[in-house]
């Protein structure tokens with residue numbers, strides 16, 4: 238049976254004036270890619286910071302790899318997680334490769350890993366470039382490279398592809414899927430619902446510091462879909478309800494040979510988010 242590798246119970250975070258998290262609960266299983274979806278300001282980064290011991294929560298309980306991240310022995314805990322956030326913490330004057338080699342030494346892993354990681358984040362041709370001369374998207378890829386150098390048990394990614402073009406986003410997603418196949422659990426925040434649909438085994442919807450849903454994308458689509466299909470005949474397309482009358486209509490179209498195409502109308506995760514919260518993900 239799979240084990241919960243992250244356990245969050247009634248988690249609350251109060252900044253001075255703002256209650257960023259209002260008592261959220263969820264578990265992430267070992268080996269999962271777990272998506273944390275929400276619009277700007279919903280509390281995604283706050284949650285990642287708490288889970289990665291960068292911020293202390295106000296109420297509730299948190300366990301990551303069996304530790305309370307706020308109180309754990311930091312070096313041992315940090316050696317088992319990888320974190321990608323906005324603030325890169327890279328050394329601008331050092332080359333891409335030297336940045337990675339430096340972190341190899343810090344993590345105590347072979348410096349050979351730096352080359353393999355450069356390849357994985359599609360930067361093999363840029364190893365000698367100083368980080369200060371890179372574009373935002375390239376820097377983001379170096380930061381991801383640094384986060385995966387030590388092959389962490391859990392990888393926390395806050396908007397991992399936000400600054401990337403489609404080719405590099407695709408490449409990064411492939412890398413993440415490959416890491417996950419080799420056993421890395423991934424906690425991913427995003428407001429990109431296609432990314433969530435492509436990558437995540439389960440997704441949680443965060444809105445204004447509260448969770449409004451948590452399930453597999455498929456289960457959410459089935460639960461919140463309007464259960465209709467669109468049929469196309471020579472006369473055009475029309476929407477038919479998935480009920481007995483609809484079934485009769487489709488079967489008549491099939492028998493008469495009029496039916497050209499049939500599509501089920503599944504909502505996207507973005508549609509479901511709007512349905513549940515009244516607001517979009519952007």
Ligand SMILES: Nc1ncnc2c1ncn2[C@@H]1O[C@H](COP(=O)(O)OP(=O)(O)OP(=O)(O)O)[C@@H](O)[C@H]1O
Nearest residue numbers: 252253255257275276277278279280281282283284
């Ligand atoms: N250090 C802070 N002090 C005060 N308020 C904060 C602080 N950090 C975040 N907040 C507020 O807490 C709420 C949640 O912020 P958070 O950064 O967690 O959201 P987010 O979902 O990650 O947004 P984004 O997608 O824009 O990064 C926001 O209203 C934000 O303004």
